[in-house]
Amino acid sequence: MYGVVLAAGRGTRMRPLTDRRPKPLLPVGDRSLLERVFDTAADVVGEFVVVTGYRGEAIRERIGESYRGHPVHYVEQAEALGTAHAVAQAEPVVDDDFLVLNGDVVVDASLARALAEAEGTAVAATEVADPRAYGVLSTAADGSLAGIVEKPADPPTNLANVGCYAFEPEVFEYIDQTPESERGEYEITTTIDLLLDDGHRIDVAPYEGTWLDVGRPWELLEANELALAELDARDESADTAEAVAGTVEEGVHLRGPVAVEEGARVRSGAYVEGPALIREGADVGPNAYVRGSTVIGPDAHVGHSVEIKNSVLMADASVGHLSYVGDSVLGRDVNFGAGTNVANLRHDGENVRLTVKGDRVDTGRRKLGAIVGDGAKTGINTSLNAGVKLGAGETTGLGEAVTRDRPSE
Numbered sequence: 001m002y003g004v005v006l007a008a009g010r011g012t013r014m015r016p017l018t019d020r021r022p023k024p025l026l027p028v029g030d031r032s033l034l035e036r037v038f039d040t041a042a043d044v045v046g047e048f049v050v051v052t053g054y055r056g057e058a059i060r061e062r063i064g065e066s067y068r069g070h071p072v073h074y075v076e077q078a079e080a081l082g083t084a085h086a087v088a089q090a091e092p093v094v095d096d097d098f099l100v101l102n103g104d105v106v107v108d109a110s111l112a113r114a115l116a117e118a119e120g121t122a123v124a125a126t127e128v129a130d131p132r133a134y135g136v137l138s139t140a141a142d143g144s145l146a147g148i149v150e151k152p153a154d155p156p157t158n159l160a161n162v163g164c165y166a167f168e169p170e171v172f173e174y175i176d177q178t179p180e181s182e183r184g185e186y187e188i189t190t191t192i193d194l195l196l197d198d199g200h201r202i203d204v205a206p207y208e209g210t211w212l213d214v215g216r217p218w219e220l221l222e223a224n225e226l227a228l229a230e231l232d233a234r235d236e237s238a239d240t241a242e243a244v245a246g247t248v249e250e251g252v253h254l255r256g257p258v259a260v261e262e263g264a265r266v267r268s269g270a271y272v273e274g275p276a277l278i279r280e281g282a283d284v285g286p287n288a289y290v291r292g293s294t295v296i297g298p299d300a301h302v303g304h305s306v307e308i309k310n311s312v313l314m315a316d317a318s319v320g321h322l323s324y325v326g327d328s329v330l331g332r333d334v335n336f337g338a339g340t341n342v343a344n345l346r347h348d349g350e351n352v353r354l355t356v357k358g359d360r361v362d363t364g365r366r367k368l369g370a371i372v373g374d375g376a377k378t379g380i381n382t383s384l385n386a387g388v389k390l391g392a393g394e395t396t397g398l399g400e401a402v403t404r405d406r407p408s409e
Helices: 033-041 056-063 083-088 109-117 171-177 188-197 217-235
Strands: 002-007 047-052 070-076 098-102 122-127 135-139 145-150 159-167 203-206 253-255 258-260 271-273 276-278 289-291 294-296 301-304 307-309 318-321 324-326 353-356 359-362
Touching: 002 033, 002 083, 033 047, 033 056, 033 098, 033 109, 047 056, 056 070, 083 171, 083 188, 098 109, 109 122, 109 159, 109 203, 145 188, 159 188, 159 203, 171 188, 217 276, 217 294, 253 258, 271 276, 276 289, 289 294, 294 307
Parallel strands: 002 047, 002 098, 047 070, 122 203, 253 271, 258 276, 271 289, 276 294, 289 307, 301 318, 307 324
Antiparallel strands: 098 159, 122 159, 135 145, 135 159, 353 359
16 A cells, blocks of 8 residues: 655745745654654555655655655656645556545544555544534445535534545546636545545545644644653653753753753753753753743754743754743744844733734734744844744844744745
């Protein structure tokens, strides 16, 4: 069985974090989103096929020709023409049953197992309290799929389409017959309608695990919170020392589940409250405070009198001294000048709003700081308002207060 992973999208809702990288390579804990998807299916598939598009060369360089002993093939979707079109790109490689998984979602291994155990074609479904915002499945008397309706005002069931499938190779014939939608795309749900119309049975594979579509910046924070919760669970039954492979100097205080990878250093006076992950080559302290579901990425630097709370610092990011970063995401090679402070809470107590593709969106989070693209730099004593986005490569002047997004060109 093959695992076909869709990873071609541009990820515009995630900007500026995707200005210089494909969304599936965004970090979640100690791995990328894409690697986590591979891990969920590695026990039930023999080979992976990755459908790439935007910055696909970065995915090839990161993953290589195999993953955990599984061969990895690459095909390209040169133009974003829908999910059925994306799956069709795998036809030259796939000659057996296959799963279709998304490269930008957080799920667990029970999803891939449920699909692999189904008979022939299957659609993964999960129960939700209010299915009106999803594709909703209706079922026949025997529990098989009867149809999928998008965002119905009166849902026939509470079964939401997870967007992951099991197919047999004959599906490519039906993809060839799939008409263009009103959006100008070829949708895999339309292909499924064609299969049903032709008398094919499609199983509904129930899924009760984690399901998070990581489409917007605050959802990347949520994904990392979930990943570090796994660290928390793992450490309940393990000696804390087992998670500390790097150097922890005398006078450091580690509380709760904290992992310090080999090659990382935590300097004297640092106080780290887990769950926290300090990755290889990272340098924390002296006298730094790290807390609340925080990932300090590879070779990142957190210096003297810096507090990092519930945030993600990607590789080579630096917050050198006298700064506060809360509920934020800092991209690769970001450099915060001394005294840079991030606001993460509105004075009126309302949820923080963020601009996504030109629209102001309620994030559902009372606390959300700054989203900072790769290579951005702040001058000393910069203030970043809650929900501000600083584009890749952008800079601020000394003492500047940034209250509006500053997108990259």
